Amino acid sequence: MIPVAEALDRLFALASPVGTEEVGLTDARGRVLRAPVTATRDQPPFAASAMDGYAIRETDCAAGTRLAVIGEAAAGHGFASAVKPGEAVRIFTGAPVPEGAERVVIQEDTAREGDTVILGHGISDNRNIRPAGIDFHAGDAIAAPRLLRPADIALAAAMNAARLTVARRPEVAILATGDELVAPGGEPRPDQIIASNAYGLAGIVEAAGGRARLLPIAGDSMASLAQAFDLARGADIVLTVGGASVGDHDLVGAAAAEAGMERAFWKVAIRPGKPLMAGRFGQALLLGLPGNPVSSMVCAHVFLVPLIRALAGLPPAPAPRRRVRLAADLPANGPREHYLRADLGADGVRPHPRQDSSLLSVLAAADALIVQPPDDPARPAGAEVEVIDL
Ligand SMILES: Nc1nc2c(c(=O)[nH]1)N[C@H]1C(S)=C(S)[C@@H](COP(=O)(O)OP(=O)(O)OC[C@H]3O[C@@H](n4cnc5c(N)ncnc54)[C@H](O)[C@@H]3O)O[C@H]1N2
Numbered sequence: 001m002i003p004v005a006e007a008l009d010r011l012f013a014l015a016s017p018v019g020t021e022e023v024g025l026t027d028a029r030g031r032v033l034r035a036p037v038t039a040t041r042d043q044p045p046f047a048a049s050a051m052d053g054y055a056i057r058e059t060d061c062a063a064g065t066r067l068a069v070i071g072e073a074a075a076g077h078g079f080a081s082a083v084k085p086g087e088a089v090r091i092f093t094g095a096p097v098p099e100g101a102e103r104v105v106i107q108e109d110t111a112r113e114g115d116t117v118i119l120g121h122g123i124s125d126n127r128n129i130r131p132a133g134i135d136f137h138a139g140d141a142i143a144a145p146r147l148l149r150p151a152d153i154a155l156a157a158a159m160n161a162a163r164l165t166v167a168r169r170p171e172v173a174i175l176a177t178g179d180e181l182v183a184p185g186g187e188p189r190p191d192q193i194i195a196s197n198a199y200g201l202a203g204i205v206e207a208a209g210g211r212a213r214l215l216p217i218a219g220d221s222m223a224s225l226a227q228a229f230d231l232a233r234g235a236d237i238v239l240t241v242g243g244a245s246v247g248d249h250d251l252v253g254a255a256a257a258e259a260g261m262e263r264a265f266w267k268v269a270i271r272p273g274k275p276l277m278a279g280r281f282g283q284a285l286l287l288g289l290p291g292n293p294v295s296s297m298v299c300a301h302v303f304l305v306p307l308i309r310a311l312a313g314l315p316p317a318p319a320p321r322r323r324v325r326l327a328a329d330l331p332a333n334g335p336r337e338h339y340l341r342a343d344l345g346a347d348g349v350r351p352h353p354r355q356d357s358s359l360l361s362v363l364a365a366a367d368a369l370i371v372q373p374p375d376d377p378a379r380p381a382g383a384e385v386e387v388i389d390l
């Protein structure tokens with residue numbers, strides 16, 4: 001058994017970034033930007049009014065001053081000439097501030113009489129003008145690589161980029177194995193169960209920015225597994241589920257080796273998920289998850305998501321953790337790093353009383369995984385622990 005951090009490092013060592021493609025802005029969310037986006041103009045491109053009011057010269061700014069309103073500036077419709085002493089231009093938020101004007105007095109601080117505006121008392125010190133380039137200047141860039149969030153996409157759009165160079169979505173071929181498995185909606189024999197893992201894993205893959213490809217369920221035989229590995233060709237990651245342990249019918253390691261996998265590791269000090277394996281598999285990577293449903297999903301959060309992100313070109317990094325107070329006592333841990341299914345509440349994080357790795361109902365109800373280091377002593381309610389949000 002190797003520690004979780006070492007297993008992750010060995011995985012990252014196998015990962016090299018996939019190629020890129022261009023996408024439109026509406027397809028860019030959650031993708032990894034791979035080429036910088038550079039602004040082609042300042043934003044705003046002109047000094048812009050921040051308020052609705054009157055654009056005036058600074059020397060005219062005194063209570064009771066009467067100014068001639070000589071025209072109007074609206075967003076998208078600038079005022080063509082200058083504001084001179086004794087003059088004002090009616091102006092609206094987002095409009096270019098006319099030449100000569102040094103301040104916008106908000107309309108609430110004025111009175112209007114025909115073509116004259118009268119400045120009131122208590123005009124604020126705020127000039128209400130956004131200088132050109134206050135947001136960004138031509139030549140400013142969004143650096144790559146970067147996981148694109150909605151605000152990044154809006155920023156790229158503001159920079160006048162219509163298409164972005166992003167990582168191709170890493171393809172993950174998901175291979176569930178086991179003679180006991182029948183696809184959902186099928187007709188299982190009394191000694192069979194419904195295959196669930198691949199569907200949860202596909203959701204994790206897609207949410208992480210990958211593309212999931214579900215392969216047909218493979219039986220517990222070398223021939224069936226060989227055939228399945230054949231079908232996995234072309235994927236960036238071959239993700240097997242089940243058959244990873246030491247039983248007579250756990251053949252994934254042997255079948256993968258026969259199909260050309262060079263093993264990087266097998267067995268990690270993690271609970272759940274101990275029989276995890278990984279290796280190079282031709283042009284692809286193979287990640288072999290244990291079959292217990294919770295083990296497979298926990299290992300996907302801990303290993304697969306960071307791997308997909310690294311393949312997309314982000315700097316290798318483990319799943320983000322944060323510190324939260326315990327709302328209940330946490331028993332001492334054994335020799336494996338424990339990822340406990342837990343509920344988050346106003347009083348902190350509470351480990352679920354049942355932690356068996358077969359309990360999908362518990363995982364589905366959980367908000368977070370508490371990460372308890374190997375051989376950690378018991379922790380009382382109120383102590384801080386690290387969690388991964390689900
Ligand atoms: N003698 C030992 N036995 C086991 C050990 C060990 O160290 N020594 N480790 C245990 C641990 S820990 C785990 S985790 C499991 C994992 O074993 P496998 O990866 O070989 O998984 P399977 O035996 O194929 O399946 C385990 C369990 O999960 C069900 N399963 C499998 N695939 C799916 C699926 N796609 N959807 C839903 N459920 C699935 C399967 O029916 C089994 O019940 O090994 C322990 N044993």
Ligand code: MOO
Pocket residue numbers: 270271272273274275290292295357
């Ligand atoms: O590590 Mo296994 O995943 O305990 O159930």
